[in-house]
Amino acid sequence: MPRVISMEGDLMESSTIETNELTKDFINKRGIIRRESRTTRALDQVKLQIKEHEIFGLIGESGSGKTTLGLALLKLMDVDSGQIIFNGNNIMKYTGRQLFGFREKTQMIFQDPYSSLNPVISVYKSIVTPLRVFHKELKEEEVLNKAIETIEMVGLTPAEQFLNKFPNQLSGGQRQRIGIARAVINNPDFIIADEPVSMLDVSLRADILNILLDLKRKFGKSMMFISHDIAVTQYVSDRIAVMHLGQLVEVAKSDRIINNPMHPYTKSLIDSIPVPDPKKKWNLDESKGQISEYVNEGKNECSYANKCPFVMDNCRKERPKFREVEKDHLVACYLYE
């Protein structure tokens, strides 16, 4: 087994979850008479390590495989090959009781607070269901206390007022807080937040982001924060990984990704972010190229080769390996070899 690249020289014991060469293909069959199949590689040898007490940001365009990676990490979707190691154990073969135990320790916060809560189930019931599933021994009173404590933790006070409400009586921001409360009630080690603020109004986003930061600071949770909004990701994350068509192209500390992006794709991504400053009007130079649509068909090449302005012969012959170009700054690009 190839050794996982360590970010700070220390070995696996400090990581909550790590993956090794994770690969997943989606096969799209079409045609009735002449069967054709097209393979889309959603995850292409993804290798990453999320440490304890860390918020790990994952950014990339839509269709780059961010959500697939999130689902795969929590074993909500099977992968074709590769390994996932959670708290030092390989979870790939987990079934039955082992999987049940894993489920208690991992949770997910979903994107859409309007559809992820059951409209006919009260807040209290929504929140305590995961608790009841994993802790059958708890008494009614203990469950209630735990629910109140958790609701207050996500900033809904007084908690008693919210217990018997239904989702339609809550605003988007409040619903998302309930979604977070439900995810943290079992005290999980690892949480995936999949675009948790993209459906919320700008004025409500900040509070949700601060709650996520509190979960890390006060309760020491590890988290993967998936988003396509780079400014938001930078605000909460310690490190950021950039994904392009199923391949991770760059991993580094948040401020390094923003201030010193190295991979050509990261550069174009950072360059496109609108900045709230009218002095920085965009120049209308369109040399950045036309929109072109490519999918990762599983060839052994760099996923960005078709769009990259610096493309070389090498890029199509073999996909570039992750290299530590500077300390804690990993880039998969031949420009830095």
Add this chain to the structure above:
Amino acid sequence: MTTSTIMEVVDLSVDYVLPDRTIKAVSHVSLDVNKGEVIGIVGESGSGKSTLAMTFLKLLEYPGKIKGGKVVYYGSEGKSDVLKMKPSALRKYRWKEVSMIFQSAMNSLNPVMRIEDQMGDVMVEHGYKEDEVDERIDYMLQLAGLTKNVRKSFPHELSGGMKQRVNIALALSCDPKILIADEATTALDVVVQRQILTRLLKLKDDLSISLIFITHDISLVANIADKVNVMYAGKIAESGPSNEIFDSPQHPYTKALLASIPSLEQEKSVKGIRGTPPDLSEEIKGCPFKDRCDSVFDRCKNEVPELKMVSQGHYAACHLYGR
């Protein structure tokens, strides 16, 4: 109003009349659009920005009802009130004078028609001749940054960014004077968003059209707009040149909104705005922002603030300013 004004909205109010309640979606909004200008309209969801845009084209349907005000369009044939136009006049006005890229542009193409047929339809309807149309489709697609191959495609064969470009091509196909983009890039990722917006801004310069840009993303507006209108609870809270709005925001709502966005450059901790926007179906006494405002005082509770000038061309609806 100046000579270069092309559209003028005067004291416009729109209600949604439901059986049990009336929602005041837009109340007493006035704004001018000048030739060749980019106007940004920002606001949270439910602030009335899309409703406002719909009235520019008189697209509002039941239960929406125009309570008052007018939308004056200064066309080549003199001025006319859009809200009083007859269906025949509207047919000529829409697409040819003012066109719109819709919020759900990804889904606003007909799934069973080829792109060239959809574009051809619009042009033939607006008086282009059959032989002209063919050439024009190619030209428009090329303007929007697409290749000719797209002509024969069906919408499902195109990606989100390409569909959005087809919509831009469609919206521009009859040489409109004003283009309204309602959350046109919200569903796209930043790289594609930038490509589409640079394309739009370039077309604006080349064809000298005005652009009304509606979005909830205040940073985006900073990058592209000349003038910004910040909407809150159906009213304009602040309006002015974009430099001023971002460098010296006056209305507490604008300030709070800017403070709630994480910035890439400065290390600052973001702060959300407490509370939620008011329920527009209830009578709002005083300033609509009073429950979430940090600088609230007695006057805010009883008296509705009017838009007052803070500096040349910069207006804010807040009791803190102007007497």
